[in-house]
Amino acid sequence: MISTTPKGDRRYAILGTGALGGYYGACLQRVGLEVHFLLHRDYQHVREQGLVIESADGDFTLPVVNAYDDVAQMPACDVVIVALKTTQNHLLSDMLPPVVKDDGVVLVLQNGMGIEQEVAQLVGSKRVMGGLCFLCSNKVEPGHIHHLDYKQITLGEYLPDYQPGGLTQRMRQIADDFERASIPITLAEDLLLARWQKLVWNIPYNGLSVVLDATTNELMADNSTRSLVEQLMGEVLAGASATGRKISDRFIQTMLDYTEKMTPYRTSMKIDYDERRPLEVEAIVGNPLRVATAAGTDLPLISMLYRQLKFLDMQNRRFNTD
Amino acid sequence: MISTTPKGDRRYAILGTGALGGYYGACLQRVGLEVHFLLHRDYQHVREQGLVIESADGDFTLPVVNAYDDVAQMPACDVVIVALKTTQNHLLSDMLPPVVKDDGVVLVLQNGMGIEQEVAQLVGSKRVMGGLCFLCSNKVEPGHIHHLDYKQITLGEYLPDYQPGGLTQRMRQIADDFERASIPITLAEDLLLARWQKLVWNIPYNGLSVVLDATTNELMADNSTRSLVEQLMGEVLAGASATGRKISDRFIQTMLDYTEKMTPYRTSMKIDYDERRPLEVEAIVGNPLRVATAAGTDLPLISMLYRQLKFLDMQNRRFNTD
Structure with missing residues (x-):
């Protein structure tokens, strides 16, 4: 059971108010929950003008939000959502401890693998959950988010070494809050399995879209890359299997069919x-690769993709003027 | 023994008068050999103005050359040098038979593997030799070739199924002609071994330079790609081994060291x-891959590189306005 605000609700913090954190946080505040937003570049703008959400589900504006540019000013919260890019996670050791209540929880809404372990080292493994977002959303201007499609989240408890965490009361409480905000939630009994499942899509499409300068539909329309996608998916299954998580071969076909029916899509990577932003190579490709290797399974094609992405990321950053 | 012209020399044909064929043909003509050049786009220009060679070894001009735009007009020759891009090899079935003398030889100066077999089907396996060029040369304008560095050629006899051909008299004759033109020649007893050795360099550097938009020195300066280059070289050795050709592991280190010392280089691919020209993917990557697979050896990383290159080649051709 997570503690509540005097009104009886849970208090939320959003660390990273971008396309993802800004969207979910705004949805929660819109239905009456107390939300505190940490910002960096957009802080002044959002403090003065609030958040604008443009969405196929209906546009809305929050003229006033609790905006911060310093985590030390934020109140301790019941649910602290980590919505930064994983490339910013070196900031978490300073950010997290003050903002999460003793009986609160950090909910990692990031792509990839291994982040919950890092967070557990900062706040203890009893205060960590993971979530996988299926969301198409862009920040188009400061404080202005364009939500295109999808929004569901899969939630799972983190236990040391990614033992399956089962279903808990606090998962259901958080799910209630999100569902009140019209965000569909799936509860996963095994967070690691859910993460591997999402990587079946994320590794081939994010990786190849960068290396080959391609959209999802271009990768699917060409026989060479379509079968390469399929081989990479097979290696993700081998990685999952190395950590004791079985994903059926049929899941590959499901992901291929699903991607073929999607609107042509430029991946987040x-x-x-x-x-010219840093790529989430380590979270999405490097960490799963290391987990599989540690479990005794080589993933040669994913390893090649990883090296290609590392090279492109480094070359790309040379031109970053931020 | 190859027949000779009345002067006692061998008569040469150059099929494809570009950076490579134009350079070698001009060097041969310059020292008095009879050379016949087949051209396409530059035909009118070269017929009227000849060839200009700009070279670190000394510039020279050939104001008059035997230029053709139709192979039917060419005399039958003793040595027919195939210097097209392999992507043009579908033209060889029409080109070759009339231009090569009954006791002449076709010398394939192309990159990659398997071309001699195709040529043998057109002119018989007794009239085929292969050569590997180590040449940095560009065509800068019609009929104007800029020779930058290197020029040596490794020559080998072709025998059915790439059995080692040993050293023959006609190899020595051709070597004499080239050496008269100051082009160093190495005679290889085993053409297939020589082709695999050249692929140790060509597959990783040509392939990755396209996929990663990189020069050789950029690939060497980054740890991720440097080790990927090394892994790909290891797979070329495995392919060679599958066809009974042993290349020592030390050869990999030699190639890495050699590349590190080279001037930063943009590969031919x-x-x-x-x-936006078609890539020589099949000759350089696809054929060696198929040869290894047929011999029972999978080369997973080269296979991934092949699929990536096929995709990029197809995307690239969409914009080709030639």
């Missing part, structure tokens, strides 16, 4: 690359 | 890609 490709957007980061095009915007 | 990268130049083709940047110029």
Whole structure:
């Protein structure tokens, strides 16, 4: 059971008010929950003008939000959502401890693998959950988020070494809050399995979209890359299997079919690359690779993709003027 | 023994008068050999103005050359040098038979593997030799070739199924002609071994330079790509081994050291890609891969590189306006 505000609600913090954190946080505040937003570049703008959400589900504006540019000014919260890019996670050791209540929880809404372990070292493994977001959303201007499609989240408890955490009361409480905000939630009994499942999509499409300068539909329309996607997915299954998580081969076909039916899509890693931002290579590709290797399984194609991405990321950063 | 012209010399044909064929043909003509040049786009220009060679070894001009735009007009020759890009090899079935004398020889000066077999089907396996060129040369304008560095050629006899051909008299004759033109020649007893050795360099550097938009020195300066280059070289050795050709592991280190000392270099495949010309993917990557697979050896990283290159080649050709 997580403690509540005097009103009886849980208090939320959003660390990283971008396309993802800004969208979910705004949805929660809109239905009456208390939300505290940490910002960096957009702080002044959002403090003065609030957040604008443009969405297929209906546009809305929050003229006033609790905006901060310093975590020390934020109140301790019941649920602290980590919505930074993983490339910013070196900031978490300073950010997290003051903002999470003793009986609160940090909810990591980031891509990839291994982040919950890092967070557990900062706040203790009893205060960590993971979430996988299926969301198409962009920040188009400071404080202005364009939500395109999807929004569901899969939630899972983190236990040391990614033992399956089962279903808990606090998962259901958080799910209630999100569902009140019309965000569908799936509860996963095994967070690591859910993370591997998401990587079946994320590793091939994020990786190849950057290396080959391609959208998802271009990768699917060409026989060479379509079968390469399939081989990479097979290696993700081998990685999952090395850690005792079985994903059926049929899941690959499901992901291929799903991607073929999608609107042509520029992946998040490709957007980061095009915007000359650091790539989430370690979280999405490097960490799963190391987990599989530690479990005794080589993933040669993913390893090659990883080296290609590391090279492109380094070359790309040379031109970053931020 | 190859027949000779009335003067006692061998008569040469150059099929494809570009950076490579134009350079070697001009060097041979310059020392008095009879050379016949087949051209396409530059035909009118070269017929009227000849060839200009700009070279670190000394510039020279050939104001008059035997220029053709139709192979039917060419005399039958003793040595027919195939210097097209391999992507043009579908033209050889029409080109070759009339231009090579009954006791002449076709010398394939192309990159990659498997071309001699195709040529043998057109002119018989007794009239085929292969050569590997180590040449830095560009065509800068019609009929104007800029020779930058290197020029040596490794020559080998072709025998059915790439059995080692040993050293023959006609190899020595051709070597004499080239050496008269100051082009160093190495005679290889085993053409297939020589081709695999050259692929140790060509597959990783040509392939990765296109996929990662990189020069050789950029690939060497980054740890991720340097070790990927090394892994790809290891797979070329495995392919060679599958066909009974042993290349020592030390050869990899030699190639790495050699590349590190080279002037930063844009590979020929990268130049083709940047110029939106078709890539020599099949000759350089696809054929060796198929040879290894047929011999029972998988080369997973080269296979991934092949699929990536096929995709990029197809995307690139969409913009080709030639």
